Amino acid sequence: MTPISAYGEFGLIKHLTENFSFENSSTEISIGDDAAVINPEGQMVVLTTDILAEGVHFNLGYVPLKHLGYKAVVTNISDIAAMNATPTQILVGLAISNRFPVEALEEIYAGIALACKRYKVDLVGGDTTSSTSGLVMSITAIGLENPENIVKRSGAKANDLLVVTGDLGGAYMGLQILEREHSVYLANPNMQPEMEGYDYILERQLKPEARTDIKKTLKELDIKPTSMIDVSDGLSSEILHLSDQSKVGFHLYEEKVPMDSLTISTAEELNLNPVMCALSGGEDYELLFTIAPKDFDKIKNHPDFTIVGHAVDLEQGNFLIARGSNELIPLNAQGWDAFLNRQ
Amino acid sequence: MTPISAYGEFGLIKHLTENFSFENSSTEISIGDDAAVINPEGQMVVLTTDILAEGVHFNLGYVPLKHLGYKAVVTNISDIAAMNATPTQILVGLAISNRFPVEALEEIYAGIALACKRYKVDLVGGDTTSSTSGLVMSITAIGLENPENIVKRSGAKANDLLVVTGDLGGAYMGLQILEREHSVYLANPNMQPEMEGYDYILERQLKPEARTDIKKTLKELDIKPTSMIDVSDGLSSEILHLSDQSKVGFHLYEEKVPMDSLTISTAEELNLNPVMCALSGGEDYELLFTIAPKDFDKIKNHPDFTIVGHAVDLEQGNFLIARGSNELIPLNAQGWDAFLNRQ
Known part of the structure; x- marks a missing residue:
């Protein structure tokens, strides 16, 4: 097993994300700059974020890390789908204790990669850091959509x-x-x-x-x-x-x-x-x-x-x-x- | 002091964010739907995210919570500024242990509100959840900019x-x-x-x-x-x-x-x-x-x-x-x- 300290912060992100490919023409700048850049091509931008904490949202006693990565992406993509929008990009934040080896992070990212491929979304940014205890994941999902397609929570009428x-x-x-x-x-x-x-x-x-x-x-x-x-x-x-x-x-x-x-x-x-x-x-x-x-x-x-x-x-x-x-x-x-x- | 459990998850977010106002015409849908919606009005969308963990990025022994909220926003806005873009919106994720009372969250959000006002950015979404230990904050900042203004890390030439x-x-x-x-x-x-x-x-x-x-x-x-x-x-x-x-x-x-x-x-x-x-x-x-x-x-x-x-x-x-x-x-x-x- 490889300790996380074997990589620097930037080396670690590079290592974990180097095999991600890009599916969306809207992705202009990805990981490696101060921020990602997306070209919305005339569409509206739909954004949602979730924060998931070990022991609250998942129990690593029976949730495989790869599934955790996959599910964390899917739950955010679900919020984009709920606006009737098309998911296009995600940002991933991870706070992890040093008790996890690099191989554990690779498992999480393998799940993230699988979800990215399945839903045709691009990983465009993120932040990986240590935590004093436990694993906390934060995913931000971005979708693009023509304004006339977006569906809110607020449009229901009596008899619908x-x-x-x-x-x-x-x-x-x-x-x-x-x-x-x-x-x-x-x-x-x-x-x-x-x-x-x-x-x-x-x-x-x-x-x-x-x-x-x-x-x-x-x-x-x-x-x-x-x-x-x-x-x-x-x-x-x-x-x-x-x-x-x-x-x-x-x-x-x-x-x-x-x-x-x-x-x-x-x-x-x-x-x-x-x-x-x-x-x-x-x-x-x-x-x-x-x-x-x-x-x-x-x-x-x-x-x-x-x-x-x-x-x-x-x-x-x-x-x-x-x-x-x-x-x-x-x-x-x-x-x-x-x-x-x-x- | 008010325990967090006195509010439900949705009541808590509502309570913490009800005094936020909106400065940007690009903010179409904010907190209260499955996702926020931003109208980029022909501009590129710039996105960055940071995850900050107690005991790693800050020590609550000497960092006031209001300052923590302020700084967490500022550090992300700094990444938007580093692309030569204009910051416009933020999303906030918070994982907090129950040892914090609602008043502590109010302090963090007071700092977030101050930064939003100072930098004219709109809080458009977020997620607040419990954690088994410590405080983890995740901020995603969004900026909008005309493509010709965006500056990357990659354009320097010899003699610059x-x-x-x-x-x-x-x-x-x-x-x-x-x-x-x-x-x-x-x-x-x-x-x-x-x-x-x-x-x-x-x-x-x-x-x-x-x-x-x-x-x-x-x-x-x-x-x-x-x-x-x-x-x-x-x-x-x-x-x-x-x-x-x-x-x-x-x-x-x-x-x-x-x-x-x-x-x-x-x-x-x-x-x-x-x-x-x-x-x-x-x-x-x-x-x-x-x-x-x-x-x-x-x-x-x-x-x-x-x-x-x-x-x-x-x-x-x-x-x-x-x-x-x-x-x-x-x-x-x-x-x-x-x-x-x-x-």
């Missing part, structure tokens, strides 16, 4: 349909399995982890994908969402954000919330309410958006989309309509803890 | 003049005084720190400014630098970066290195070689640039600038020309440790 891509709750169930097996391992390092059969939800947690494909699909369907957000904190929390910014309420139908059968069976195995996991689990990185009622026919049978509810006047509030009973349950922003306590 | 703004070594000497007095305090908390008379160098360390004024001055003088960098790691290291990117060498004249009299007297008090502190101390955030020989007359007596050397063919290497003896001393990238060991 509420639509979500893919399925929900899987990433949260994957995390439950990882934590369960990690606890077993800590108690007895000779025990083999029981991961078999959980592939889909483990992948949802460890190697999520951003729905950059949705922009193209919506364009082909001739639909421009009236508002959009990505599902990073759970469906319930995201609905409340759309409500807050758009000044409407939402009715969400419990029976419509899309879930994979493995998510449901794993929730039941762990004595969790599957819908509550979808509502509050987070990290699915699907897109949640609203469309005008006139667009219903364009989307109704499309396999990528599920209509889960509709917007109502703000005074009507935000509610989950329970399956069977039609009981109105207030949607709660407190996250999954509060939800799970209700069971 | 090497010019630096302001004076050097002060920030490093300020750090030495802060560390000395902090050690005294740790040994005996009843001792009063002896800071009197060190105002200038303490301010250089604790509240540096970015030279965003230089762009206007150079324009008035009708000078476009052939290459430029900011002095964040010490004059020697920055010269080597210009050399590396421009494929030229540099001769730097020891007697020309600009230093404040307090920097010199403090270095002597601490038995340090003043020039070595300027060469290797860092954190002065002055600008170092090259100009074509034809521009010599325009700049020669200007109070903001000192001509410290000139570019030579790459094969001639990078050397400090010693005062008096004219001895050629190789410029060293190893930072101040290596330099100070030479004394």
Whole structure:
């Protein structure tokens, strides 16, 4: 193993980034100057940043470093996709303790490189530094887009349909399995982890994908969402954000919330309410958006989309309509803890 | 004192950023959506990011939180200024342990707000999260500029003049005084720190400014630098970066290195070689640039600038020309440790 001190700061960045290639004509100046330069070519610039801390956002006991690098990029690209914009560049900040060898950084950067390749984004800058403890990653993602394509959180109107891509709750169930097996391992390092059969939800947690494909699909369907957000904190929390910014309420139908059968069976195995996991689990990185009622026919049978509810006047509030009973349950922003306590 | 847990993540960001105003017409969408949106209005977009870790980049034992917030913004704006671009927006990432109360975050954001106001940049996004230990800040700064104005590190030619703004070594000497007095305090908390008379160098360390004024001055003088960098790691290291990117060498004249009299007297008090502190101390955030020989007359007596050397063919290497003896001393990238060991 190679200690980080074997490289100087600049030598280290050079070493870690020398195999990155560039996919975007907008990238004018990359790593090696005081700042990167991007030519937006007449488009708007979309920017988002996330900071991820060891022990809070990830546990290196069961998250491989390569996956960590990949996921850190994907979660930021997901925010760009949620503006209906095209991701083009990223900047990476890393604070790492000296307990990590250079090989660990290479693993993180291998994951970053994989995500850059998959999403055609260019790594154009960054900063790597030591920390007194633990690993903190900060990613800034940049997207470019024509102004008429950008979708905000604030455009939903009463009677708009509420639509979500893919399925929900899987990433949260994957995390439950990882934590369960990690606890077993800590108690007895000779025990083999029981991961078999959980592939889909483990992948949802460890190697999520951003729905950059949705922009193209919506364009082909001739639909421009009236508002959009990505599902990073759970469906319930995201609905409340759309409500807050758009000044409407939402009715969400419990029976419509899309879930994979493995998510449901794993929730039941762990004595969790599957819908509550979808509502509050987070990290699915699907897109949640609203469309005008006139667009219903364009989307109704499309396999990528599920209509889960509709917007109502703000005074009507935000509610989950329970399956069977039609009981109105207030949607709660407190996250999954509060939800799970209700069971 | 208010625990951070009294606010949710979104409530906290809202609370910390609600008093920020916007100065730039390019700011289209700010905090509150999945991403910020900037309208570059036909200009190029310049981007830089830094990650700062407690115990590595700052010691909260003697760095006030407000100054920390201010300096973190300034150091990134300095990178934008070093591209000869105009800073316009910032994104802020903060990972903080729960040992900090909300009031500590308010102090950091007060410093960020002061820097935003001073440099007319808009806070357009960010992420605040908990950490298991310590404080890590990540700032991304954005600038906009017409492509013809942007200055890279790579344009210097042999015979170009090497010019630096302001004076050097002060920030490093300020750090030495802060560390000395902090050690005294740790040994005996009843001792009063002896800071009197060190105002200038303490301010250089604790509240540096970015030279965003230089762009206007150079324009008035009708000078476009052939290459430029900011002095964040010490004059020697920055010269080597210009050399590396421009494929030229540099001769730097020891007697020309600009230093404040307090920097010199403090270095002597601490038995340090003043020039070595300027060469290797860092954190002065002055600008170092090259100009074509034809521009010599325009700049020669200007109070903001000192001509410290000139570019030579790459094969001639990078050397400090010693005062008096004219001895050629190789410029060293190893930072101040290596330099100070030479004394």
